[in-house]
Amino acid sequence: MRSVPLAVLTATLVALSGAALAADEPKNLVDYRSAVMRSLGGHAGAIAAIVKQQVSYDHVAAHAEAIAATAPAVRDVFPENSGPDDYAETDALPAIWENPEDFAEALEAFETAAAAFPAAAQSGDRAQILEAFQKLGGSCGACHEDFRAED
């Protein structure tokens, strides 16, 4: 990495992200967003299977870290041109863009719960994991309740 000056690297990244945004069609934004949300749900489902003791893998911490690492990306994946008026297949409700403050608050609760989760996961204590997982699930559900369409 030393051979690439930081300024050049930054400029390249900015140029890349600018180019990416220009090409972002509503359908692609929604598809990407669905993939991000499904990845969170996938890790949560994997944790649930372990916590329920339906499988005996020792992977809770890895899934918890994946969720914590992905959580801050969620606030980025709801740009203006990705609502149901732009692409009907999305389950995102117009309330996201109509009540941005409420949405930001719900996202913040989720990010906080996700950031706290790996520490609980590493404790190895089932009660502690379950409590943190429930808090995380509560933050997912609270946001879905107001901002995601049913089905």
Place this chain on the structure above:
Amino acid sequence: MGLPARLLPILLLLWPLATDVAAQEPPAEEEAVARGRYLLHAAGCVTCHTAEAEDAVPLAGGRALQTPFGTFRTPNLTPDPETGLGGWSAAQFRAALREGLAPDGSPYYPAFPYPSYAGMTEADADDLFAYLQSLTPVRNAVPDHDLDFPFSLRPGLWAWRWLHFDAAPFAPDPEQGEAWNRGAYLVEHLGHCGECHTPRNFAGATEEARRLAGNPQGPEGKRVPNITPHQEDGIGAWDATDMTFFLETGFLPDGDVAGGAMAPVIKDSTSRLTAEDRAAIAAYLLALPPLPDE
């Protein structure tokens, strides 16, 4: 506390006596209140009887329920003498809960799930009343319901009751085990699951042949899922652990989280039950006849 200082020595003298008496006699009232607090969660009272505002006092009423018949507003259950249940007797409370009748003898609208609560035991109704009466009274005058004609005419409810209301108390099935019977009591009566998960006919009565098979037009016009163990349309792919974990945490087996009207039910009701009661609910639901969606 505002106790006059000169009373303090007297109180201190009496104190050992008082604690001795308390130790000898079981605090029956306190036990009833504790059981009632648990029943409050099992019967899912909090969600509907608490207003939407974040600082709303629990159980002081005022939530607006939008239905095809108009807007219902939930009453204040705290023991305020004028706006709540302050002047009520246990018998009046039982009549409200199990027969759907107000203290003045007028019928309640079945938005209040008394057709489910009708099966509640007398002892449970009394414990619930003891708990509600132990709350701090909150003055909150809730405005009247705002219903469309002809539903605004309360006497029509007598006809509705005659056609649709069965006041039979819960009768355990001796052919079934203890868990199944406890689950039946929790699901069908206290938890009143069918109020949302069973479809309703044009008169707003639940369709018994489609019991718990989902409601395409649930609260706020949203679809409510089929919770019979049908393989494709219901919860047939779930095992008992999936079920109890869902009731405890809100996580579905695929990692998604319950939203909509079920989120507050998990938070205020099913997550607060004992593991045994959640297991009983699972045992009952998984033994239901599997019904496909219509």
